[in-house]
Structure formats: structure tokens, C-alpha cells
Amino acid sequence: MADVNHTAFRPGTFLLVGIPGLEKFHLWISLPFFSMYIFALLGNLVLLFTIVREQSLHKPMYLFLSALTLADLLLSTTTVPRMLAIFWFRVRDISFGACLAQMFLGHFIFIAESGILVGMAFDRYVAICNPLRYVTLLTHSVIWRIELAAVVRSFCIVLPALFLLLRLSYCRNRVIPHSYCEHMGVARLACTSIKVNIVYGLTAILLSLGIDVVLIAVSYGLILRAVFQLPSAGARRKAMSTCGSHLCIILLFYVPAFFSFFTHRFGGHSIPRHVHILLACLYVVVPPMLNPVIYGMNNKQIHETVIEMLLLQKGLEAKLGCSISEGLQVSRPVTCFYPGKCWTIYALMGPPVVAPTE
Structure with a gap:
């Protein structure tokens, strides 16, 4: 009888809290999130439409950028609408299947986007360090293979996490102290041991995102060495400008993600839960919002193409x-x-x- 409240079962629904401890501020918090989401949607759609429409932008760098833009749209749309429903209408119920689907899509898109960033770093490495072979090395077929490899790798990494959640027996506690479903947030509601989930999650992140970060760091290390050896100051500025925008996006993508990941597992009570959840919510909307700004404002060809499209509108x-x-x-x-x-x-x-x- 003492264990009646911990009877193992598979719940029909979970309850998403939003941002724990800040429930009374949800309406005010929703305003910047809604604004950032709308800006991310419009910016990424304009950027994607511009690259698809303009034949001169069908180059390796812009093909990688279009894949990154699509991933940003999917990542923010997977999480932010549900978040806003919690903030505005207190729609906290989410079915077990929908929760697992959101968890799978969120992690899948995130790891695939990390692979795309590796492809973009490789693109810049070839363009700056081996420009004479740029056209022959980075053909359209090679780019599609790199992007397909990023998608397949992400699928293979995230799928076992889904089955690890399905094998668990859950207790009567259905409350997830988060704004969206993610792997460890769901696993912590289980009555049985989740040691396998913890080990697999840590291993998967270190062997995927960790290796990606190392590859990107090596690529940009070689790029910086080549840039400082360029004889022309103008060429150095141009190369640094292009690589600078990439590095901004990389930092915006990885720093909040790793902070959230390690805080969730090792932070304990040293960091308030509402701070952790708020940062976890920000990293699914801030990078998608800023990517079009960084590329649109810093890339002359995209900038001029967008202005051309605006100038030629009827009326x-x-x-x-x-x-x-x-x-x-x-x-x-x-x-x-x-x-x-x-x-x-x-x-x-x-x-x-x-x-x-x-």
C-alpha cells in the first residue's frame, strides 16, 4: 500500500510545466519568445527563398546554408509553438506519443544541424586553404552526400534513445519540469533505473557533438593559419569576415547547448532550475533567429539579392x-x-x- 503512488505504468499524457518557478511571469516571457520565433520564421524563409530562387547562389556555401536554414526552421517549429501554448493558454497536457515524437525530432534536428556546421567548416577550409580544387572537390553530389550523412548519422544516434525511453516503466508522477520534451526530462519520471539512459546520452553527445566541435576547431585552426599567410591585407579581411560569421553561428549553437546538457546532468542544485530551463528554451529560438541576420547582413551577395527582390516587387x-x-x-x-x-x-x-x- 505504501508504494501505491509509484505503480509502474505507461502514462497516457505528461504535464509540461513551462519554466518552473516563473509560472506567474509566463505571459511576459512569452512576448520575446513569440517575437523571436516570428523573426526566425520570416528571416529563414526569406533566406531559403532567396537561395532557391537565385541561380547564382547555387554554390557549395549557400547549399550548406540552405540546409542550415531548413534545420533552424524545423528546430524552432518543433518546440516553440508548444511552448507558447503553455505560456498563453496553459495547455500543459501532451500525450506520451507526442512527447516522444517531440523529443526525437528535437534531438534529431539538433545533431543533424551540428553535422551541417561541420560541412560548412570543411567548405571554408577548402575555399581558403585549397581554392584551386574547390570546384572539383565540392561538387553538388558531394554536398548532398555530406548532408545525407549528417541526417543518417543523427537518425542512428537518436533512434536508440527513443527505444530506451519506451523500455522504461513510469510512475504516477507525470509532471515534466520543462517547456518541451527532451530525453533526460522524460527518463527521470521512470520508476526503474535510468543508468543506461544517462550513459548512452552522455556517450552519444560526446561522440557526436564532441567530435564535431573538434573537427570544426581543427578546420578553423588551419584556416586561420592560411589567412595570416595571405600577402594581401584586403584578402585577409575578406577571409576573416566570412569565417567570422561562421564562428558566431557556431558559438551561438554549441555554447548554450553544452551548457544546458552538462547542467542537466551534473549541475545538481548549484544552478537554479528556472535558469537552466530558460537557457534551454533560448537555444532553440535564438540561433534560428540570428542566423539569417548574420548571413544576410554580412554576405554581400545575399544582401544585394534580397534588395533586388524587394526593389522589383510590383508597385x-x-x-x-x-x-x-x-x-x-x-x-x-x-x-x-x-x-x-x-x-x-x-x-x-x-x-x-x-x-x-x-
């Missing part, structure tokens, strides 16, 4: 003080003014082309 001619005659041949360019820049619009046979005027 903008009058606002810009110039006309665009699509499909007509004109004898001279028509110049119009965009805030801070002067652009020359050439109406050629076919879609117009916008070029910056010196």
Missing part, C-alpha cells in the same frame, strides 16, 4: 521614383534612389537586373 516603382519595364529593351539605364544607396535598374530582355551604382 514599388512609384515609391522609388523610377519605372521598371520588364521584357523591354532600353537604350540606357534608369537610376532611382534607395535609402542610403543609388541603384541602377536595367530593363533587359527578360527579368530586370538591379546593380549598385558607384
Whole structure:
């Protein structure tokens, strides 16, 4: 009778708390999360559409970037809508199957994105350290194989974790002190030993993300050595600018993730739970929000392509003080003014082309 509250069973639903200890602030916390999520959706969709639409961007670096953008969209959409439902409507119930599905998708996308970042680091290494073989080494088929390998590896790593959760017997406690389902948060509700889950989770992270971080560090170490050997200061600045944006994204991706991972397993009571959960929520929305900003603002080709798309939208001619005659041949360019820049619009046979005027 004393153990009646710990009877082993498989629950029909779990209860997600949100951010423990900050329940009365959920509405206020939801506002920045909602804003960041909308910004991440719009930014990544614009970036993805730009890369797919513009033929000149079908290059190795941008193909990796499109895969990263798609992963960001899936990662944030897997977790943030459920989080907002908790914050706004107190919809805390989540079925056992839906919880495992969210856990699987979240970890699967995260590890796949880590593999894509390794591919991007390899791309920059070849472009800077071996530029003469860049086109021959990084063909479209090679890029697709790298991305497929990242997806297959992620699937093979996360699938055993799903079965490790299915084998457990769960107690009557159904409350998950988190805003979304993740492996150890679900495993801690079990009545039976979860030592295998802990060991496997730690091993999987160290052998996947740990190796990825080492490979990325080696790649950028070789890149920095090659950059400092370049004779031209302009070439060094250009290479450092490109690699700097990549390093920003890598730091935004790995630092919060490793902090959350190790805190969940070894932090104990030294770090307040609400701080840990809040940071875990931030790392599924902040990198997806900032990736389009970093690449869109720092990459001249993407920046100019997006501006071109905006300038050529129907109805903008009058606002810009110039006309665009699509499909007509004109004898001279028509110049119009965009805030801070002067652009020359050439109406050629076919879609117009916008070029910056010196």
C-alpha cells in the first residue's frame, strides 16, 4: 500500500510545466519568445527563398546554408509553438506519443544541424586553404552526400534513445519540469533505473557533438593559419569576415547547448532550475533567429539579392521614383534612389537586373 503512488505504468499524457518557478511571469516571457520565433520564421524563409530562387547562389556555401536554414526552421517549429501554448493558454497536457515524437525530432534536428556546421567548416577550409580544387572537390553530389550523412548519422544516434525511453516503466508522477520534451526530462519520471539512459546520452553527445566541435576547431585552426599567410591585407579581411560569421553561428549553437546538457546532468542544485530551463528554451529560438541576420547582413551577395527582390516587387516603382519595364529593351539605364544607396535598374530582355551604382 505504501508504494501505491509509484505503480509502474505507461502514462497516457505528461504535464509540461513551462519554466518552473516563473509560472506567474509566463505571459511576459512569452512576448520575446513569440517575437523571436516570428523573426526566425520570416528571416529563414526569406533566406531559403532567396537561395532557391537565385541561380547564382547555387554554390557549395549557400547549399550548406540552405540546409542550415531548413534545420533552424524545423528546430524552432518543433518546440516553440508548444511552448507558447503553455505560456498563453496553459495547455500543459501532451500525450506520451507526442512527447516522444517531440523529443526525437528535437534531438534529431539538433545533431543533424551540428553535422551541417561541420560541412560548412570543411567548405571554408577548402575555399581558403585549397581554392584551386574547390570546384572539383565540392561538387553538388558531394554536398548532398555530406548532408545525407549528417541526417543518417543523427537518425542512428537518436533512434536508440527513443527505444530506451519506451523500455522504461513510469510512475504516477507525470509532471515534466520543462517547456518541451527532451530525453533526460522524460527518463527521470521512470520508476526503474535510468543508468543506461544517462550513459548512452552522455556517450552519444560526446561522440557526436564532441567530435564535431573538434573537427570544426581543427578546420578553423588551419584556416586561420592560411589567412595570416595571405600577402594581401584586403584578402585577409575578406577571409576573416566570412569565417567570422561562421564562428558566431557556431558559438551561438554549441555554447548554450553544452551548457544546458552538462547542467542537466551534473549541475545538481548549484544552478537554479528556472535558469537552466530558460537557457534551454533560448537555444532553440535564438540561433534560428540570428542566423539569417548574420548571413544576410554580412554576405554581400545575399544582401544585394534580397534588395533586388524587394526593389522589383510590383508597385514599388512609384515609391522609388523610377519605372521598371520588364521584357523591354532600353537604350540606357534608369537610376532611382534607395535609402542610403543609388541603384541602377536595367530593363533587359527578360527579368530586370538591379546593380549598385558607384
